[in-house]
Amino acid sequence: xxxxxxxxxxxxxxxxxxxxxxxxxxxxxxxxxxxxxxxxxxxxxxxxxxxxxxxxxxxxxxxxxxxxxxxxxxxxxxxxxxxxxxxxxxxxxxxxxxxxxxxxxxxxxxxxxxxxxxxxxxxxxxxxxxxxxxxxxxxxxxxxxxxxxxxxxxxxxxxxxxxxxxxxxxxxxxxxxxxxxxxxxxxxxxxxxxxxxxxxxxxxxxxxxxxxxxxxxxxxxxxxxxxxxxxxxxxxxxxxxxxxxxxxxxxxxxxxxxxxxxxxxxxxxxxxxxxxxxxxxxxxxxxxxxxxxxxxxxxxxxxxxxxxxxxxxxxxxxxxxxxxxxxxxxxxxxxxxxxxxxxxxxxxxxxxxxxxxxxxxxxxxxxxxxxxxxxxxxxxxxxxxxxxxxxxxxxxxxxxxxxxxxxxxxxxxxxxxxxxxxxxxxxxxxxxxxxxxxxxxxxxxxxxxxxxxxxxxxxxxxxxxxxxxxxxxxxxxxxxxxxxxxxxxxxxxxxxxxxxxxxxxxxxxxxxxxxxxxxxxxxxxxxxxxxxxxxxxxxxxxxxxxxxxxxxxxxxxxxxxxxxxxxxxxxxxxxxxx
DNA sequence: GCCGTTTTCGGCCCGACTGTTTTCAGTCG
Numbered sequence: 001x002x003x004x005x006x007x008x009x010x011x012x013x014x015x016x017x018x019x020x021x022x023x024x025x026x027x028x029x030x031x032x033x034x035x036x037x038x039x040x041x042x043x044x045x046x047x048x049x050x051x052x053x054x055x056x057x058x059x060x061x062x063x064x065x066x067x068x069x070x071x072x073x074x075x076x077x078x079x080x081x082x083x084x085x086x087x088x089x090x091x092x093x094x095x096x097x098x099x100x101x102x103x104x105x106x107x108x109x110x111x112x113x114x115x116x117x118x119x120x121x122x123x124x125x126x127x128x129x130x131x132x133x134x135x136x137x138x139x140x141x142x143x144x145x146x147x148x149x150x151x152x153x154x155x156x157x158x159x160x161x162x163x164x165x166x167x168x169x170x171x172x173x174x175x176x177x178x179x180x181x182x183x184x185x186x187x188x189x190x191x192x193x194x195x196x197x198x199x200x201x202x203x204x205x206x207x208x209x210x211x212x213x214x215x216x217x218x219x220x221x222x223x224x225x226x227x228x229x230x231x232x233x234x235x236x237x238x239x240x241x242x243x244x245x246x247x248x249x250x251x252x253x254x255x256x257x258x259x260x261x262x263x264x265x266x267x268x269x270x271x272x273x274x275x276x277x278x279x280x281x282x283x284x285x286x287x288x289x290x291x292x293x294x295x296x297x298x299x300x301x302x303x304x305x306x307x308x309x310x311x312x313x314x315x316x317x318x319x320x321x322x323x324x325x326x327x328x329x330x331x332x333x334x335x336x337x338x339x340x341x342x343x344x345x346x347x348x349x350x351x352x353x354x355x356x357x358x359x360x361x362x363x364x365x366x367x368x369x370x371x372x373x374x375x376x377x378x379x380x381x382x383x384x385x386x387x388x389x390x391x392x393x394x395x396x397x398x399x400x401x402x403x404x405x406x407x408x409x410x411x412x413x414x415x416x417x418x419x420x421x422x423x424x425x426x427x428x429x430x431x432x433x434x435x436x437x438x439x440x441x442x443x444x445x446x447x448x449x450x451x452x453x454x455x456x457x458x459x460x461x462x463x464x465x466x467x468x469x470x471x472x473x474x475x476x477x478x479x480x481x482x483x484x485x486x487x488x489x490x491x492x493x494x495x496x497x498x499x500x501x502x503x504x505x506x507x508x509x510x511x512x513x514x515x516x517x518x519x520x521x522x523x524x525x526x527x528x529x530x531x532x533x534x535x536x537x538x539x540x541x542x543x544x545x546x547x548x549x550x551x552x553x554x555x556x557x558x559x560x561x562x563x564x565x566x567x568x569x570x571x572x573x574x575x576x577x578x
Numbered sequence: 579g580c581c582g583t584t585t586t587c588g589g590c591c592c593g594a595c596t597g598t599t600t601t602c603a604g605t606c607g
Contacts (some may be wrong), residue, residue: 061579
């Protein structure tokens with residue numbers, strides 16, 4: 001649904017970047033940036049809007065609407081093309097390096113002719129940046145470090161990006177003649193936090209029409225190789241897609257094989273070998289006679305190996321096979337278990353949708369409760385005030401009952417300052433149903449300071465949830481350095497909930513830290529941190545991450561009924577005496 | 579370029595931090 005909107009949003013963002021790189025008016029650039037965000041978070045498909053409808057989107061005026069219309073009609077925007085011709089694409093990539101913005105990117109391009117990240121790295125290491133006005137040795141160091149952070153992503157893309165691509169390709173393959181089934185496998189099906197390439201699996205007797213659907217797809221930029229069972233292409237956005245076609249009767253075996261992980265499969269095959277069997281993408285066979293024992297469904301394959309079906313999100317060889325054998329796999333939390341969201345924003349701060357729209361979208365998800373948690377005043381750019389917050393509370397109270405039986409909770413997202421303190425005095429904090437507290441500044445404090453800061457936030461009796469605890473941004477910002485074992489111990493001791501932030505660019509906590517925190521007996525909340533109604537759909541990424549962290553519904557407080565949740569929020573453990 | 583209980587011009591998200599400066603520019607949330 002939102003894919004076209006995201007595409008247009010990306011284009012407007014690019015135009016904004018290009019305006020800044022070419023020394024255009026900063027306010028004009030900001031207009032396009034604002035429009036980009038607004039379009040990306042707009043719930044209606046742009047293709048269904050006329051000029052008037054487009055201009056009704058906040059931040060979209062006549063000029064932006066014309067550009068969108070031009071793009072929808074021709075697939076291009078002349079103004080964007082004109083600027084692209086002036087700025088090599090690598091220069092815009094330079095802007096993505098932390099600590100490098102449009103000014104520095106333009107400077108190195110103009111003065112040194114640097115037009116790729118690699119060239120900038122060379123220049124920084126060779127000391128050639130030191131001669132530029134306003135740049136020194138320290139800047140060069142930061143740039144080198146920034147490039148390292150950027151490269152740790154290793155060309156992988158966000159799960160949301162990969163999923164949108166996979167859905168589109170799979171839909172096209174399903175339309176091909178003779179296609180019986182088609183879905184995606186690989187790390188995308190396991191819902192790893194980032195994806196290196198997309199594996200699409202299809203079932204058909206004749207692969208040719210399916211292959212043609214992929215190689216002829218508008219998203220395909222280059223065919224890397226094509227045979228009867230496997231075809232690989234590079235898409236227009238750089239991501240590789242592998243299509244595998246198996247006979248319908250081997251669907252289950254193929255799905256197990258291509259879902260992985262490699263380590264999970266190795267263990268499955270070893271188990272097969274010990275039982276005198278052989279497991280491949282074509283099925284489970286007797287090792288000697290070659291008779292096929294199972295291949296039609298995943299359940300068949302696992303069952304023939306003496307195992308229950310294991311959810312894809314668990315297939316990482318982290319003990320899931322042993323647990324399955326011992327009957328200790330448990331029931332991972334599912335999207336259906338979630339009864340509400342405890343971290344959402346409205347246009348009172350940096351959200352895009354007004355309160356009523358966010359609540360209506362939450363209600364459509366049939367939630368039992370939702371907490372509205374706009375930013376607190378210490379994040380100065382949000383211009384929060386006591387009066388605004390209290391007015392929102394009144395508005396929320398007035399709306400109570402307007403969305404069926406969905407309970408509206410009033411919360412806030414506090415800012416954890418470098419010492420571990422938060423916005424507002426206790427008497428004001430006491431007025432909220434729920435407080436999320438997050439780090440939004442001072443990301444570079446040393447380990448001891450970050451640890452102390454988070455522990456103190458946990459010890460604050462008014463802080464119920466620590467939001468996006470590591471503050472990482474996948475591929476863009478490293479997690480803060482803290483002794484998370486100590487933080488988890490503090491969270492468990494104080495009854496502070498740790499967030500599994502479902503935003504695909506965060507997924508924070510990630511699966512491994514969830515497992516570590518779980519050992520301490522911590523409770524979790526899977527929250528969307530939605531800044532637009534469409535972001536509520538990100539819940540699935542958070543739930544998948546929780547599954548990968550081996551969480552059951554019971555350990556996730558927003559699967560609890562309202563009464564239980566409210567008792568928990570008011571527990572003496574978290575409240576100061578009196 | 580967008581927008582209007584400041585309404586067709588003149589503002590626009592504010593403040594901290596960092597590294598380079600000697601009073602400030604760039605970046606970030």
